[in-house]
Each structure stands twice: as C-alpha cells, then as structure tokens.
Amino acid sequence: MKRALITGVTGQDGSYLSEFLIKKGYKVFALRRRTSTPIYVNVESFKDQLNWIDGDLTDLSSLIRAVQISDPDEVYNLAAQSFVGTSWGQPLATGEITGIGVANMLEAVRLMKPDARFYQASTSEMFGKVAEIPQRETTPFYPRSPYSAAKLYGHWMTVNYRESFSMFACSGILFNHESPRRGLEFVTRKITNTVARIKLGLSDELRLGNLDSKRDWGFAGDYVKAMWLMLQQEKPDDYVISTGETHTVREFVEIAFSYVGLNWKKYVVQDERFMRPAEVDLLLGDCSKAEKQLNWKKSVNFASLVHMMVDYDLDLYQSVVEERRMVL
Known part of the structure; x- marks a missing residue:
C-alpha cells in the first residue's frame, strides 16, 4: 500500500486528489491546520478514510513531525492562501504561507524522507503579464499579485531542491480549474x-x-489526475496543465x-x-508536453x-x- 501526505486536503484540489488516491488503494495522510471550527464539507463522505495529522505550513517542526508520522512515498503540497484578491490585503501572510510554506515543506521532506516524491501546486497566475500566447513551460514569468509572486517563490524553490539535492520534486503549473467544490469567494x-x-x-x-x-478553465477532477501522473514518471519535471481554450x-x-x-x-x-x-x-495554456509525456487529457x-x-x-x-x- 502506497502512502501519501497531502496538505490542503479540505480544499477543492485536495479533496479530489485524496478521493482519487483512496480509490487507487493509497493510505492517505491529511495535514490539518488547527482551527476552532474545522470545515470538512468537501471530504465529508470519506473523512473517516483519511489519516489526520495536525500541522501548519508556517511551522517547520510540525511538518517534520507530519513526515515522520506519515512516512510518505508521495507528498502533495496543495495548501496555500489561494485567493488572489485577498493577497493584496494580506501580502505578508500570503508570502509566509504560499511562499515560505513551500520551502518549509520541502525542507521537512529533505530532512526526514528525501526519497519521497514531491508535488508542488504552482499556478498559471505566475505568467501574469504574459510574454507569449499560449503559455508553456518555457514562457517567462511576470507575476501581477502578491499571490502569484509567492507562488513563484515556491515554484523556484521546488526547482532548486530538485537540482541541489536530487529530490524527485515536480511543479504542476495548473491553469484555472473549477468544480462544485470551489470556494464561494472565487x-x-x-x-x-x-x-x-x-x-x-x-x-x-x-x-x-x-x-x-x-x-483557460478546466475541471479540477481532471487536473488532480495530472498531479498523480507527474509523480509516476521516471524523472521529475514541471508541466503545464490546461485545456488550450x-x-x-x-x-x-x-x-x-x-x-x-x-x-x-x-x-x-x-x-x-x-x-x-x-x-x-x-x-491560455499549451499542455502538449503533458499530453505527450503523461498521456493526460481533459474529460x-x-x-x-x-x-x-x-x-x-x-x-x-x-x-x-x-x-x-x-x-x-
């Protein structure tokens, strides 16, 4: 039985991914940030099949503990302050969670389980003021919000840990993906x-x-499959996931x-x-690399x-x- 640790599991992507992995026979560990009133609406139907661990992306010690407990084969870092509008009102908190939080998670994996495969949730918002149309893996980034700037830091830290420590670390540059599980603020x-x-x-x-x-809007249920496919490859790499429309x-x-x-x-x-x-x-994304190398398609x-x-x-x-x- 493979073991996976997921951050941001109660969000849209985390809920679809955890459901997907459970169906594939994984033992799924879910990092849960301590709140007075936890919100489980997206995972209510399979909440009891998740193995919950309390932790926070801004607390490295809690992430080290989470990796120790879960002993994961795969780590999916989906947690973030992910609402673009809020990032202007809370730029420092966004940077701490969405940016530094990625470095914390990478460091916890490097220290405790360096052979685990790591997925970072990057975003098409990093392209911002686009340099070319469509956008692909080689397109220069030009973030236009505190959120996208923080995501870009997390993206490059993932690349750096891959190249510096030979970690199997991938970033999925996902274009907008929606579903009934999307938050009402979007x-x-x-x-x-x-x-x-x-x-x-x-x-x-x-x-x-x-x-x-x-x-470029797609369905979140399709996109989490691409996340999983990235971690099943022989070599780690970064991929644009989009619809091409x-x-x-x-x-x-x-x-x-x-x-x-x-x-x-x-x-x-x-x-x-x-x-x-x-x-x-x-x-507008060009996902031809993912279609060819991952054999991924939207449905x-x-x-x-x-x-x-x-x-x-x-x-x-x-x-x-x-x-x-x-x-x-």
Whole structure:
C-alpha cells in the first residue's frame, strides 16, 4: 500500500486528489491546520478514510513531525492562501504561507524522507503579464499579485531542491480549474451560486468586476489526475496543465444564466470593488508536453463544467426553497 501526505486536503484540489488516491488503494495522510471550527464539507463522505495529522505550513517542526508520522512515498503540497484578491490585503501572510510554506515543506521532506516524491501546486497566475500566447513551460514569468509572486517563490524553490539535492520534486503549473467544490469567494463559484439563487428567487443581482478577463478553465477532477501522473514518471519535471481554450468571464456568465433560462444582462452589475489593482488579462495554456509525456487529457469541456456547477448550486438551495414553501 502506497502512502501519501497531502496538505490542503479540505480544499477543492485536495479533496479530489485524496478521493482519487483512496480509490487507487493509497493510505492517505491529511495535514490539518488547527482551527476552532474545522470545515470538512468537501471530504465529508470519506473523512473517516483519511489519516489526520495536525500541522501548519508556517511551522517547520510540525511538518517534520507530519513526515515522520506519515512516512510518505508521495507528498502533495496543495495548501496555500489561494485567493488572489485577498493577497493584496494580506501580502505578508500570503508570502509566509504560499511562499515560505513551500520551502518549509520541502525542507521537512529533505530532512526526514528525501526519497519521497514531491508535488508542488504552482499556478498559471505566475505568467501574469504574459510574454507569449499560449503559455508553456518555457514562457517567462511576470507575476501581477502578491499571490502569484509567492507562488513563484515556491515554484523556484521546488526547482532548486530538485537540482541541489536530487529530490524527485515536480511543479504542476495548473491553469484555472473549477468544480462544485470551489470556494464561494472565487468568481466562477460566485457566478454559479448566485445564478442558482436568482433562479430560485433567493437573490436579485450578481456583482462582478472585470468581465473581459480571459481564462483557460478546466475541471479540477481532471487536473488532480495530472498531479498523480507527474509523480509516476521516471524523472521529475514541471508541466503545464490546461485545456488550450480561453473564455472570458462574460462567457462564463452567459452560459450559466442561459442554462437556467435567464438573460444575464438583467441581473449582472459591474462593481469597481471587485477590480484587481493589477489585472491579468489573458491566460491560455499549451499542455502538449503533458499530453505527450503523461498521456493526460481533459474529460470535461467548458460548457459542461459551467452546467455541472450550476446544477450543484441549484440542488444546494432547492431544500431552502422547499422549506419556505412549507412555512407559507
């Protein structure tokens, strides 16, 4: 039985990855940051199959302990302060968790289990003000937020540990990937959640920032398989994971509203509060290396992804509507 240690297991990617590895017969250890009210919604159905270890990316001693306890064959570092908007309001905390936290995790693995295979969750946001279209593994980075700058530090530390200590360390440069498990603070889930609420009469408007930003959106369930595939190769390397298509926020909105039979223009309000100080206008990935070397392919197209998320949020609020009807 292979053993895996995952950080950020209750997030979108961590939940899909842990579920994926459990089905493959792994013994999965989940690093859990101590909070007064732990949130397990994404892993509720298989929470008892996870082996929980308390720890924090900002505390090296706790990470050393986690590696000792788990004795992992594979380590997946997915934990981060991952909301771009928050990173401007909390740049130091973002740097400590999303940047230095990676170095802490790498060091814990180097000291306690140097033969473990290590995956770092990098991001297409590192490309920022893009130097070429599409973006590939060799494209220069130009981060445009504290979040992406911190991620870039973690990315290069992963490369350095690979080259300096001969560790099997990979970075997945993942373009935007969404699912019903995405947090409500992210624009995609904010859209589908509010669309469901409007359709069911629970809300009457959707406030958004830049509708013209273009992103390469895929399904998170597909992308965690790519993470696993990277650690099954003979040699460690970095890979771009994407769909090769780009769509605007406006397109996402149009598909979500039309799916429930509504005209988005009647409900969407642009709000300057949601504009980024420095915008990333266009992200489009070239995943040909991953397709060729990992034999990886996406399984969910853009429209199906939007529909999947809207369906989930409709089901989420349907019980609220039914309870209101019973009261009336």
